[in-house]
Amino acid sequence: MPTELTLPLIRRTQLDDLGWGSRRVRRELDAGNLAVVRRGVYARAADLVRLTSTEQKIVLRARALALVSRSQPTFCGMTAAAIQGLPCVRDDGRLHVLTAEDRPGAAADVVRHRDLHERSAEEVNGLLCTPLARTVADVARNDARDAALSVADAALRRYAFEPPGAYDVEAASRFRQDALDWTARATRNRRTAERILHLADGRAQLPGESVSRLRLLDLGFASPSLQVPVAAPHGATFWIDFGLDDVGAWGEFDGKAKYRDLAEAAGQSAFEVVDREKQREDWIRGTTNRRFARWGWDDLRDAATLGRRLRAFGIEPPR
Structure with missing residues (x-):
């Protein structure tokens, strides 16, 4: 295929x-x-x-542009993110490339960005891209918060996270500083990028978890704990997406494909996986005495929508 x-x-x-x-x-x-x-x-x-997937479609369009370009383009921003295997929650239908300031105009679906006079690039599957740290910095400067944090979280996860729950804080800090250094070379939206990069955390496993974190902060919750371990039966460990420690609650993001993927991985039916998740949730609630809420993409349209979902479980922000 x-x-x-x-x-x-x-x-x-x-x-x-x-x-x-x-x-x-x-x-x-x-x-x-x-x-x-x-x-x-x-x-x-x-x-x-x-x-x-959005990422697949972006990469295919980038391949097509490279095929007909007179010289090999260096992709940047969200286009580079897709090529480098980072999640793209938005696609404006345009390709982003670096260019010298004296180059003529581009096609309507190609956005040219000024080169920062740092000629380094990396080849990924036959396509030239900005270095990963610069890609993250550029997306943080130029794209919407949900898309930018999803990319930054995924990049940090690649460098610093080791399943099931080990997180190398020093490795994450080094990569974050590299991205911040690229941000400092730019003049536009620098503060915006710095806020995203300082918020980024590689413990977020999915874009939905990244967007959830933004919505929770917008609602007034403190920054949640991520991938929190809870002792499970027989010496095992349950990992929970969000610890809402300021209100004594747990939260989990359920993507549309979660139960299907879990079923395939475990060789079980979707019903068996749902039943197993229910038992897991009951155990966590019973042993920690904390409320437990789940939400999906439909609940992340904005902070108010997520807030209504949480209130249904008796979870309110502290302010």
Whole structure:
């Protein structure tokens, strides 16, 4: 099955070599056999439907741009984040690249960013990107808070987290400082980036946990503890997403695919996994005497929505 890295891209010149004129190309497009990735670059429509994540779609568009560019582009910002395997909770449909200030304008779907006179770049799966720390810094400066914190958390997790719960604070601090150094080279949105980078924590496992943390802070909760261990039966350990220590409660983010993924990993049915999670939750509530709330993406539209969800479990912010 093709991935965003192996899916065949077809240039218009290749179709010309096959004798496909404009009418044939149009017929194939209208019939749904062929799809445009960008001007002059096509792919089989049946292959494209297999790419479901935002990150996959961004990477494919980046490959298409690199295919038709006169010189190999260096991707930055959210485009580089997708290429480097970081989560992208938003996609504005544009590609972000570095450029010298004297370069002419770009296509409508390409955003050119000024190079900071640091010519370092890394190659990831055949595409050039800004170094990971700069990618995180650029996203923190230029993108929405939820997208920026999700990227920063994931990068720190890569450097500092060791499952099931070990966190290398020194490694996290080194990476954060590297990103802050890149931020200091810029002039725009520096304070915004610094706030995101100081808030970032690699113990967050999913973008939903990153966004949850923002919503909790917006509601007035203190910064929650992350991946909190609780003693489980038979000497095991349960790990909880959020410890709302200022109000004596627990919280967990349940993504849409959580129970399906847990079932596949354990070789169990979804019902068995849900029952196991219920027993886990009952044990945690009973042994800690704390309230326990769960929420999903629908509850994270804004802070007020999450607040209503928490109130249903008797959990209120302290202020």
